[in-house]
Amino acid sequence: MMDEKSEKQIKHLFDQRNFTRRRESMESNVKTFCSKNILAILGFSSIIAVIALLAVGLTQNKALPENVKYGIVLDAGSSHTSLYIYKWPAEKENDTGVVHQVEECRVKGPGISKYVQKVNEIGIYLTDCMERAREVIPRSQHQETPVYLGATAGMRLLRMESEELADRVLDVVERSLSNYPFDFQGARIITGQEEGAYGWITINYLLGKFSQVASNEILRDPCFHPGYKKVVNVSDLYKTPCTKRFEMTLPFQQFEIQGIGNYQQCHQSVLELFNTSYCPYSQCAFNGIFLPPLHGDFGAFSAFYFVMKFLNLTSEKVSQEKVTEMMKKFCSQPWEEIKTSYAGVKEKYLSEYCFSGTYILSLLLQGYHFTADSWEHIHFIGKIQGSDAGWTLGYMLNLTNMIPAEQPLSTPLSHSTYVFLMVLFSLVLVTVAIIGLLIFHKPSYFWKDMV
Template identity: 65%
Template sequence: MEDRKDFEFKRFCRKNILAILGFSSIMAVVALIAVGISQHKPLPENAKYGIVLDAGSSHTSMYIYKWPAEKMNDTGVVHQTEECKIQGPGISKYAHKLDEIENYLYECMERAKEVIPSSQHSETPVYLGATAGMRLLRMENEGIADKILDVISTTLSSYPFDFQGARIITGQEEGAYGWITINYLMEKFIKKSNWYGLLAQGSYQQETYGALDLGGASTQITFVPPKMEPVESPDNSLQFRLYGQDYTIYTHSFLCYGKDQALWQKLAKDIEDTSNGVLKDPCFHFGYERVVNVSDLYKTPCTKRFEKTLPFHEFHIQGVGNYQQCHQSILQLFNTSYCPYSQCAFNGIFLPPLQGDFGAFSAFYFVMNFLNLTSKSSLENVRQKMESFCSTPWEEIKTSFDGVKGKYLSEYCFSGIYILSLLLQGYNFTASSWKNIHFMGKIDGSDAGWTLGYMLNLTNMIPAEYPVSKPFSHSTYVFLMVLFSLILVAVIVTALFIFHKPSSFWKEMI
């Protein structure tokens, strides 16, 4: 009777062990096949394209963007694939040269035809957004501004792309689109996935970056401020719903406070105190000289508040190269004598307390990068470097930067001090919050700026998930393949041992 029970027990154990081994081997094989197929499944290669022309005050640039066609609405993984700088000034300078606009755009638009496959031309949207230079021209002469846009529209419509329009965007739009671009590229909107591909549960909102944009004619500051109740300046507040999250952002564009127009303002202010037509300017290097026509000085709406009748038609700039004096002269451009709100930037414009990190791009980056000041260093160190640069004589500067055009080279001293003044006295950054400013040129190959955010908005390309990519990283893939292979080997070895030495095995079992 005892032998019968032993036999039944052995039989029961054998059946269960064989079932477990069989199931384990099948699962290991299935897992190996699944991981292999998933990892080597080809990613979609079909792509769509979009073109945005950034018509700034000093120049125009064309950007070509690309994204996987199969994922246009649910991921919209957009990246910049080409940049083309159009030779010549900003489009506002073509007010009396309308017949030259076609040639102006020709080279870059032909480049777009080469980069984008011909089969995609008719589906590729083209947008042109004009910024502060055209805003100023529209203030002077709306009819001429409209004519320029009409000629541009006719020209761009002649290309085989899907032209979607040319328009002057508002300063508020420029700031908001720049903010979207920075946070899109920094992946501050995207819902992150865990390693097996499921979206993380719960509602998690990452802290966003603020956006600092500086052009030739305007500057924008945009960020998510601390919660404000009530909102003190509704005109500076925008609401977005992105990726299932609500954002209330502060944004303001200061027209006439781009670096080029700020320089014209400073010159118009300073020349009031001269009577002999010679301006000793601390913002230019010692030994530098330039002749400026008074008519050019007062041509822009930005200098109208300083306009007066002068006893000369041109004046001579003579560089002095003094950081402190230049800084004091620039500060006079910012009117901080009144503030109708709890806190202001300058000129009576509301500015809430700064919060978080900021990406500073466009001229913020170009100027500071030229001066080698984009790396993380203390504010005091930045000031010392700027003071040293500005006090260097002009002849030495020309020798050190031989390949840089003289007009641009001569203005880096002013532009650098202006940026410091704008950020510290204009926007209320401090020595402690200076570390929160990150000067950005490109992020993962895409230019930091408003154009990507503009296209994302107009094409409804804001993504909700991570980009299409391999399910596993290489290391994770190798680990899983080795793990499941070892499981399969262990099962086979165990089965072979059981079947080749059944007696000894069952003795151990009892």
């Protein structure tokens, strides 16, 4: 039999053993609890870090909205009206809109001056192109898009005939354009000098840099092709303000033009239009107009370009002598041959290219004193970087200077803040990953100092 002391020792051993088991069980429960909570915290932290990285990255690198402005210019010419839509960054460059043409719409019908007796049709006349502008320009930009109408030769002539009629046409045009959701800025008749100056602006911006009537009824005209014939009413000669002062009484009401196609005679007839007998300055072009020394490059656009383009004379490699020879050859071609070669061109325009080309050459050589050497500095230009070379873009550039520049759009965060946040959240992810690996692969090392 055990004595009392032995029983106590055995009981003590059992108690110690039970305590150890309970302690180990408690430690295991604590480790399990802590592991689950730490893993949950680490998982949550990882998710937050990933979301933060994605949010910062996407916010910083998302495409900024296109901060642009639009403008509309209507070129109301003598034969037709064209609508041009321009676009430029709202921030501008050197306080001038960096404008480029995005759309051109030719209004169906003649020029607005021809509507003087039917002004009630002007609104319908402009509808198609103005509706096209609605489609091209975003709706949100409509109210802040300026609209300008500049009337040229046709309206200048109408105003010379009757200022009241010209104002009547412009008033109806203004009322019609004011009905659209754009910021209409008015309609005006621009002078010939303005038209030329705005064209000069356009080109430099985009580059970054007639015959005497005989006392019978036949007029033999050297500026028309051989075989060309046309019956003309005498009264038609004096319908315009430019010719009205030369009106005379003739013994016939009609006469027939017969072309003879002689470039040299045509050239001499054209030169009679240029008065070079008087010059109050050191050097003049013609009609007493001062002509500075020819220097640099010159852009010939609008009618200069279209005529010379038709004649295939716009190449800078074609010398002045070659251009003159080609004009002589073209003018001497029979009218029937010309009609066959250019079947798709209206006869009214086709018949006038000999005169137009001769006039341009005479103006440039004898009017503006270009020589064979300086001819190479003339560039016949139709479009530059997708925009038409003409006065309308220069007009827009001049007028956009009155529109204040806007502050450029910037990214949401500065570069340094963006880099700091990206690094911070990346470190959080790396730390979480390391701790997670330690817990799963070396639990004893992680828990040895926790109990």
